[in-house]
Amino acid sequence: MFQDSTAAMDPRMRVADILREPLVIQGVGSRAEQEQRVAGLLDAVGLPRGAVHRYPHEFSGGQRQRLGLARALTLSPDLVVADEPVSALDVSVQAQILNLMRDLQREHGLTYLFISHDLAVVRHLADTVGVMYLGKLVEAGPAEKVYAQPLHPYTRGLLETVNLADPGAVSTVGRAPLRGEAPSAAKPPSGCRFRTRCPLAQDVCATTEPPVSTPNGEGHQVACHFPLAAPRLASAR
Ligand code: SF4
Known part of the structure; x- marks a missing residue:
C-alpha cells in the first residue's frame, strides 16, 4: 500500500x-x-x-x-x-x-x-514498534513498552510531539523535546547519528556508535549509550 x-x-x-x-x-x-x-x-x-x-x-x-x-x-x-x-x-x-x-x-x-510518522496511528495498530532515525533502528520492542517507557531520547522526543488521546500512557521519565533539524542521511554525524540533537549527548556519543542493548528486558532493544539514564544526565548538565 x-x-x-x-x-x-x-x-x-x-x-x-x-x-x-x-x-x-x-x-x-x-x-x-x-x-x-x-x-x-x-x-x-x-x-x-x-x-x-x-x-x-x-x-x-x-x-x-x-x-x-x-x-x-x-x-x-x-x-x-x-x-x-x-x-x-x-x-x-x-x-x-x-x-x-x-x-x-x-x-x-x-x-x-x-x-x-504518526505515532498515534502506530499505537492504534502495532504490536511491535521500531523507531528509525537517519536510516538506523534506534529502538524496537512491544508497542506497550515502547510507548510507556521509551528508552531512546529520539523516541521520547517524538512522543513529546504527539497529542495522544491518553497522555498518561506515555512515560514522563527523561522528557526532552526534539530540537534542531535532522542532518543529511547521506552524511550522518559520527558515532551516534542522533547526537547533534540529543540533549543527553556525552563525548563518547561522538566517537562510538552505541551498541544495541536490552535494559528494559528481553525484546525491548535500544541503541543508546545512556538508556534509562536520562533524568540523571539531564540534571547534571
Ligand atoms: S548515544 Fe548519546 S547522543 Fe545517542 S541518543 Fe544516546 S545519549 Fe543521545
Missing part, C-alpha cells in the same frame, strides 16, 4: 484490470476465476462490485486506498508493506481504513509492516 493512492494506480486502467493484473502476471486461475477473485476482493474492502467498471480518478482518496488494500491482498500474501497509507486522508477516513486493515488482518492472518 502506497501513500499516494493516485500515483500508485495506472489512470488508464479500470479497477477490474488493476485488481486482476497480479493474477494475470502470476498466471493464477482462469479468467472467470480471476473475475470472481476481484469481486471477492471488492466485497472484502467494502466497495461495490460495480466498481470494476470505473477508473481510479472516479473514487475518493479513502476509496482508492481501499482499492490499494484490495490489490495488495490479491495474491493472498502473508505480509503487506503499508508505506504511510493513511497520512494523506482525513482523520475520519483514516479511522475507517485502519479499522478495515485490522479486520482483514484478523480474517486473513496478515502481518503488516506499517511505516508512519
